Amino acid sequence: MRRADRLFLIINALRGRRTALPARQLADTLEVSLRTVYRDVADLQRSGVPIEGEAGVGYVLRKGSEIPPLMFSADELEALVAGTRFVRAFAGERLAREAQAALIKIEAVLPPDLRERAAQSKIFAPIWRDATQSQIASMLDGLHDAVLRRRVLCLDYRDVEGRASTREVEPLCLSFWGGSWTLGAWCRHRHAFRNFRPDRVEACRESGETFTDTVGRDLRAYLDTMHRHYVGLE
Numbered sequence: 001m002r003r004a005d006r007l008f009l010i011i012n013a014l015r016g017r018r019t020a021l022p023a024r025q026l027a028d029t030l031e032v033s034l035r036t037v038y039r040d041v042a043d044l045q046r047s048g049v050p051i052e053g054e055a056g057v058g059y060v061l062r063k064g065s066e067i068p069p070l071m072f073s074a075d076e077l078e079a080l081v082a083g084t085r086f087v088r089a090f091a092g093e094r095l096a097r098e099a100q101a102a103l104i105k106i107e108a109v110l111p112p113d114l115r116e117r118a119a120q121s122k123i124f125a126p127i128w129r130d131a132t133q134s135q136i137a138s139m140l141d142g143l144h145d146a147v148l149r150r151r152v153l154c155l156d157y158r159d160v161e162g163r164a165s166t167r168e169v170e171p172l173c174l175s176f177w178g179g180s181w182t183l184g185a186w187c188r189h190r191h192a193f194r195n196f197r198p199d200r201v202e203a204c205r206e207s208g209e210t211f212t213d214t215v216g217r218d219l220r221a222y223l224d225t226m227h228r229h230y231v232g233l234e
Contacts, residue, residue, distance in 0.1 A: 006036075013029065092138070093140075139198050150170070193217075
């Protein structure tokens with residue numbers, strides 16, 4: 001976890017408390033050492049954040065230092081919790097970590113009744129990843145990075161009938177369709193848009209080339225094509 005995120009979470013964990021929050025509880029929540037908590041709190045105090053207390057006793061925000069709560073309805077909050085759980089279960093490892101960090105931040109600034117509602121949500125997406133699923137999650141991170149950085153990829157791919165091919169593609173987006181991820185891309189071999197399932201990618205490597213948006217083969221054109229023809233996986 002980034003230090004800036006820890007400092008944010010420390011401040012918001014103290015929000016609205018009438019009794020001191022033990023440093024050990026902060027350390028357990030943030031998954032850091034007690035020494036790290038002591039150092040972070042001291043840095044916040046030196047920066048002017050009105051935290052009172054000391055090591056071995058606990059910490060509170062000085063009275064009058066309240067942060068306004070986020071204005072989520074109970075249903076909005078449940079949607080956020082459910083979405084976060086699905087990202088943790090099905091997305092790549094990086095997005096899963098960031099989704100969890102985002103949820104911690106949201107819960108940290110919620111009023112007690114909504115925080116309790118979040119904890120009691122009955123919509124789950126259990127994280128039961130075997131070796132193959134972990135490998136796909138790792139691949140999703142690489143594909144996502146290639147999409148963001150517009151890096152041309154070379155894919156060793158097997159279609160639904162098991163036929164092997166090597167494709168050079170311009171990755172445009174990742175989509176989650178009915179239980180499976182697909183990479184939406186412009187295929188230079190077929191000169192057309194294609195969808196590739198990561199679980200059928202046997203090898204993925206960067207060509208060393210980047211691409212730029214081109215009218216007719218960019219993300220907007222891809223989405224228009226998928227809207228017209230729905231999705232046909234190779």
